[in-house]
Amino acid sequence: MARGKIQIKRIENDTNRQVTYSKRRSGLFKKAKELTILCDAKVSIIMISNTNKLHEFISPNITTKQVYDAYQTTFSPDLWTSHYAKMEQELRNLNEVNRQIRKEIRRRMGCCLEDMSYQELVFLQQDMENAVTNLSERKYKVLSNQIETGKKKLRNVQGIRQNLMQAYDALREDPHCGLVYNGGEYDHVMRSHLVGLHFPREAHIPSAGGSCLTTYTYLE
Known part of the structure; x- marks a missing residue:
């Protein structure tokens, strides 16, 4: 059964128009490839769709510029002067x-x-x-940001200092504060040196009564 004749006019449906373009482009490129092989022709095809997508076919034995140069040599049109x-x-x-x-x-x-x-x-x-x-x-905005950052750092330092003072006060209230256990008796040391004390993992607790908090000799 013969196919009906297709009226050549713009396809209104976007999807059908894109499908037709894709199919006919593939068929055109196929024919161009056959001409290149069968007839040793130099073929160059440039196609731009309605969505501005570029499709190109060029024979393997030539470049697009060589096709343009050959066209200009044959017909002497001014292809480049206007572009320059x-x-x-x-x-x-x-x-x-x-x-x-x-x-x-x-x-x-x-x-x-x-x-x-x-x-x-x-x-x-x-x-x-x-x-x-x-x-x-x-x-002034940058300066105010720097001042605010400095204030935050100062508040952090003050908080640390307050925590240290509280720890120092709690340590000072301990009855063994300022004493170092040395072979059965306690020796006096300065309170500021307590931070340098070394506590072994397995501490030997003396038999003497009193607080269970035992302070040991210096590491240094």
């Missing part, structure tokens, strides 16, 4: 923008003011005053 002219114009525009930016920087440093009008000088002064205001606000 556009690139040169873009370069000139970028150079002009760069020159204006450098000029604005020099003006803000107090240079190149001779060709400025009174109104331009007023606007420049206002811009610089606004910049100074923003810098001052940022400076």
Whole structure:
């Protein structure tokens, strides 16, 4: 049964249009590959979908640039001059923008003011005053953050100092505070040296009565 003739017009359904594009692109590339093999032809195909996706086929024995060069040699069209002219114009525009930016920087440093009008000088002064205001606000904000950080560190140090003082007071109330057990008797030491005491794992507890807290000889 013969297929009906398809009317050539734009496919309105997005999904059907994308499917048709994909199938026909594959068929076109297949035919181009067959022409390359059967006829030793040099084929280059560039396709851009409605979603701006680029698809390209090029014969294995040639590059895209060689195809363009061959086309230009055969028909002598001007393919590159307009492109180079556009690139040169873009370069000139970028150079002009760069020159204006450098000029604005020099003006803000107090240079190149001779060709400025009174109104331009007023606007420049206002811009610089606004910049100074923003810098001052940022400076004070950074400074306040540093002060707040310093206060937090100070509170932490004060908390540690308070804990140490409480531990010292509790230690001072112990009856054996300032004594070191030395072979059956206690020797006096300075309270500030108690932090240097060494406590062995298996301590020998004397038979004498009193507190179970026993302090041992120095490590140093």
